[in-house]
Amino acid sequence: MRVLMAAPSSPARLHNLAPLAWALRTAGHDVKIAGxxxxxxxxxxxxxVAVELESGAEEGLAESAALAEFAELWRPQVVVSDALAPAGTAAARAVGAVAVRVLGALDEPDAEDAADITLDTVPPSLRAGSGAVRAVRHVPYFGPVVVPNWLRRKARRSRVLLSLTDETLFGPLFDAVAGADFELVCSARVPAGVTLPANVRLVDSVPPAALLPTCAAVVHDGDAALALAAAAHGLPQLSLAETAITARIAAAGAGKTGSGEAARTLTADEELGRAAKALREEIAALPAPRTVVAELIR
Known part of the structure; x- marks a missing residue:
């Protein structure tokens, strides 16, 4: 079976499509991703395999004639598109293929969705909106990684991953976690003048795929992909910026939103830990991408 995927120029959105692409390929299907x-x-x-689309709006694939042109040439049986690449559905219609739309952490189900099948990688307890969707297990992927040497040694105490894009948050957070009984690991450039507590470890890189299985919790500033990955690993999390997905995780009792003060008790809060593990179990119970592939074939 030939499967054409359409991805906007966003690594996070491409990574959300990758597990389904791998499931299709390992099942023996020919997969190409257009961008x-x-x-x-x-x-x-x-x-x-990458297919270069040389025409259309650079911001996305909303009006790309090139995608439909390639579909006419290659004749895929299935066209899979990210929620921000609606041209995938149009290309599927042009060649009589099955149109599949994949939702990520930042997307909402749409009752007027024109796709034949809509797959939602957000677990039902965190889903909002209406529309007919098919839940699929979220498989965290952040791109190729190398496990650093320091991560191959057993941690002496609980480890917490820190991922921040807003440099103004470092100072207040470091003040809040100073002396806490865990190691806070981050690779960001700490602003000058910010005091580094003894329990903060600065490293060259913190690949989530390698680090998350060794962590007891996660602190971030609203990163949707990291929030969903932490949920899949059953980790309590603190988001210093509230977004739709982090608010729902907090409402489920598996995380918190707010100031860095909440980070001190993140690893010791038993109720938070139980809710995070329950969310992990919900995600693990959802159909794997390979199961969805089998249904597409049928």
């Missing part, structure tokens, strides 16, 4: 020429290298990093 902008400037995004081709990122597609190749998923070990999939």
């Amino acid at each position: 902008r020429p400037s995004f081709a290298e990122e597609i190749l990093r998923t070990s999939c």
Whole structure:
């Protein structure tokens, strides 16, 4: 079976499609992922074949005639598209293929969705909106990683992953966690003048795929992909910026939103830990991408 995927120029959105692409490929199907020429290298990093689309709006695939043109040439049986690449559904209609839409952490189900099948990688307890969706297990993926040497040694105490993009948050957070009974690991550039507590470990890189299985909790500033990955690993989390997905995780009791003060008790809060593990079990019980692939074939 030939499967054409359409991805906007966003690594996070491409990574959300990758597990389904791998499931299709390992089942013996021919998979190609279409994207902008400037995004081709990122597609190749998923070990999939890239198709360069040289026309259409650079911001996305909303009006891309190139996608439909390639579909007419290659004649796929299935076209899979990210929620921000609606041209995938149009290309599927042009060649009589099955149109599949994949929702991520930042997307909402749409009652007027024109796709034949909509797959939602957000677990039902965190889903909002209406529309007919098919739940699929979220498989965290952040691109190729190398396990650093320091991570191959057993941690002497609980480890917490820190991921921040807002430099103004470092100072208050470090003040809040100073002396806490865990190791806070981050790779960001700490602003000058910020005091580094003894329990903070600065490293060259913190690949989530390698680090999350060794962690007891996660602190971030609203990163949707990291929030969903932490949920899949059953980790309590603190988001210093409230977004739709982090608010729902907090409402489920598996995380918190707010100031860095909440980070001190993140690993010791038993109720938070139980809710995080329950969320992990819910995600693990959902159909794996390979199960969805089998249904597509039928």
